[in-house]
Amino acid sequence: MYIQFWVYFIYDKRLHEKEMVGLTYAMIGTWRMAYEGLAKALTDLQNGGSSNDAVETAIKEVEDYPFFKSVGYGGLPNAQGLVEMDSAFMDGDTFAIGAVAGISDIKNPISVARKLSHEHFNSFLVGTGATQYAMANAFEARNMLTERARKIWAKRLREISEKNLSPYDGHDTVGVISLDQNNSMAVGTSTSGLFMKKPGRTGDSALSGNGFYVDSEIGGAAATGLGEDLMKGCLSYEIVRLMGTGLTPQQACDQAVYPFVDKLKQRYGKAGEFSLVALNNQGEWGIATNVEFTFAVGTEKQETQVYMANPGPQHTTLIKPVSREWLTAYAKRIKAPID
Amino acid sequence: MYIQFWVYFIYDKRLHEKEMVGLTYAMIGTWRMAYEGLAKALTDLQNGGSSNDAVETAIKEVEDYPFFKSVGYGGLPNAQGLVEMDSAFMDGDTFAIGAVAGISDIKNPISVARKLSHEHFNSFLVGTGATQYAMANAFEARNMLTERARKIWAKRLREISEKNLSPYDGHDTVGVISLDQNNSMAVGTSTSGLFMKKPGRTGDSALSGNGFYVDSEIGGAAATGLGEDLMKGCLSYEIVRLMGTGLTPQQACDQAVYPFVDKLKQRYGKAGEFSLVALNNQGEWGIATNVEFTFAVGTEKQETQVYMANPGPQHTTLIKPVSREWLTAYAKRIKAPID
Incomplete structure (x- = not known):
């Protein structure tokens, strides 16, 4: 048993190093507001900057x-x-x-x-x-x-x-x-x-584990929403753990978040707004949310962009780029006069 | 796939209700200091008091x-x-x-x-x-x-x-x-x-998820030790999750804690003192610790008692009741004059 484990570890390590040859970089951030910061930081990553x-x-x-x-x-x-x-x-x-x-x-x-x-x-x-x-x-x-x-x-x-x-x-x-x-x-x-x-x-x-978690050998996750309810589920840790079992970030988000929202409604009687983002160490990303939610992503292959996510049918997430109109309305809204 | 899941759920629920017929009660607490409080609260539980x-x-x-x-x-x-x-x-x-x-x-x-x-x-x-x-x-x-x-x-x-x-x-x-x-x-x-x-x-x-976590359909866990390091691992959540997959509290403690201590030494360079206790909803309990650690347990079948745990070989935990001598020395030590 001990020998078997050790052999597996060696194998896994080599595989890992092989994958690392394809060096890449990526960032994901919650909400539209992450966009400018991500664009700036991604330029640094492109030039060899650290996470x-x-x-x-x-x-x-x-x-x-x-x-x-x-x-x-x-x-x-x-x-x-x-x-x-x-x-x-x-x-x-x-x-x-x-x-x-x-x-x-x-x-x-x-x-x-x-x-x-x-x-x-x-x-x-x-x-x-x-x-x-x-x-x-x-x-x-x-x-x-x-x-x-x-x-x-x-x-x-x-x-x-x-x-x-x-x-x-x-x-x-x-x-x-x-x-x-x-x-x-x-x-x-x-x-x-x-x-x-x-x-x-x-x-x-x-x-x-609640608002955030990251393991460079797997990936990371972060949360936004009603903190009082998010901390009932340790969802950031759970998403990283699930990615560690081989799930994609999107699979991990869907499987961690939606069943927990159901469980919370059943056991606590209600569930606040939750949105989670995840990124793995291959630069792949995923989202789960029980409310309309914007986020920003940029990778080596894909310029920084703002997307909108919504809960889809049967524990899935619907994701689309936000429109130019939405962005314009947002920019206007956040600066609108307060009466 | 959906049907399959549902059938499993019904089956599990019935099994669970059947087990619940054997009503029992139990408490576990970290350190010798939990003893008197546990003994008092267990009397309340025996008389139908709430957790x-x-x-x-x-x-x-x-x-x-x-x-x-x-x-x-x-x-x-x-x-x-x-x-x-x-x-x-x-x-x-x-x-x-x-x-x-x-x-x-x-x-x-x-x-x-x-x-x-x-x-x-x-x-x-x-x-x-x-x-x-x-x-x-x-x-x-x-x-x-x-x-x-x-x-x-x-x-x-x-x-x-x-x-x-x-x-x-x-x-x-x-x-x-x-x-x-x-x-x-x-x-x-x-x-x-x-x-x-x-x-x-x-x-x-x-x-x-770090210092504590509990789900009445599974069990609970609590931690003591260097909080700065404990929060790197979300160990209380992980122990409860593992018990939810069918592990005993002792198996869950061993499997969650010791590999993480190893990982922390490897990745962070050191690991502070950790001790975790767990109890499932059948009244079974478990411990993991990387240092000499006392705790108290009482159940329907077993009067409240203080035990000592130590890390054992190959990711196991050694547990024995503390001696009368140890308890006497403890009582003397905590009241010894301060020079």
Whole structure:
């Protein structure tokens, strides 16, 4: 039995190295908002850049853009008007993880998470401890609340009291997975979390196996949606595990996500919105979602493009490129005046 | 294919209901410290109590005892001398999860986590947000730092500076899994985390799939050890998943944990201390650990008892009851004067 296993391992290793000859690179990111960051980081990958750098580059781009209202600068605040953010970084070669939850006043949470991934102890910091760590390590401070986000928050407060609306709405995490020409993979996430959340609320984005997971010998996955429900299923870990059994990223996404959504409806009585993206170490990708969901992908063979996914029949996913009209309407919508 | 799956499901369900006729109950908890809480909660289970109540009862007992220095009152503080705690609660019937990370000044974090598990939004709170939530919901406040813990902290500070020691030591989470006579399961965790941690540091204990996971149709698992490394593997989820494929809890623990420890050494270069406990919905249990590890178990057939586990040859676990001498020495050690 021992001998048999060893022989298999040798064989597998050689096969793996053979496949690695065809060096390639690829990135996938959640939502339309990942597009510009991905395009920029893919140029770096093309020039031999690392997955670790590419993930940070792509996510910083999203964090810095003021009109994406669920990540970084311009992100929507909590019930008290403070922008509290969650972010994580994972290196698929070493499994090193860094994460922050409930960090505030810091320009780039993803950079803090990446730096923390180099620590063997104290690599996941929450609340004021996370913010103080970032300040003490000379990360750039910024008031992350834009005037636009403050207006949206104030308007929502009025609607909640006047129309008796549920306060909670919007929870779009940017999650980015990267494969570089050295066959190294990485994943990162960043979000300002649930709009109007209670102070200190965190979701799945900083939680390993839930919001993200990556193993360079297999592939990676990342999640966006209602973190409170996503963490009931460990779906990012499960997708990577399934890819490790030989499934394509699309098969792994379909088989991990849709049965779990059914199970959650049966056992918990309901299921929030879920969208998962996956990329394997051959540059193949997949999606599963129970709601209309946009994402961006770029590979060596395929220029960066925005797609739209929807749940299809019998636990499948329908995917099509978004139209020029959709993109134009999106660009207009995110900058529309707030009354 | 669809029909085939459905037939299998019906068959499985009937088998399951048949097995459920033999109503039983059981609990397992990490470390010697779980013993008294388990003994108390098992009496409740015997009288028809619920797993959810049993988990809270058992963990409160550990949180309240001042001489357990890694959980609740008497827990060792962070680098600044503040006791910051992590706790989670999961209902195996519904997958409902509540969690807190970096909470302070609250007598029973497990009760806060359990209450949060009833919320669909904002069920995981960190830092001062978690503490404020607990205060606003009338949970009992307490300065969790005992004079004894303060002395240990001050002594350690001296040793770190005089002997150039690594500051980080001790990270024993109490993790408790329960099965009740209605075949409902629950899991809970509570810890003051890594001794001398940076403010805001959290580990695996509050992270679903990492520190805990439970599905009443299968079983549950909980972890203790170096959270920074445990979260690289999603081991609690993986153990439950493996039990779901038909493995016994012991087989699932061995197969999930030991190969991952090997992989982590190979890929990350080292592996911290890990210990995992598992219980299935037949009342069978299992353990895996890469270090000497005590735990407590009680079932309908077997009175509550403390055992010791050690890693065995070829990915196995050696388990034996602890001796009377060991228990006496333990009781003396945890109350020994601090110089």
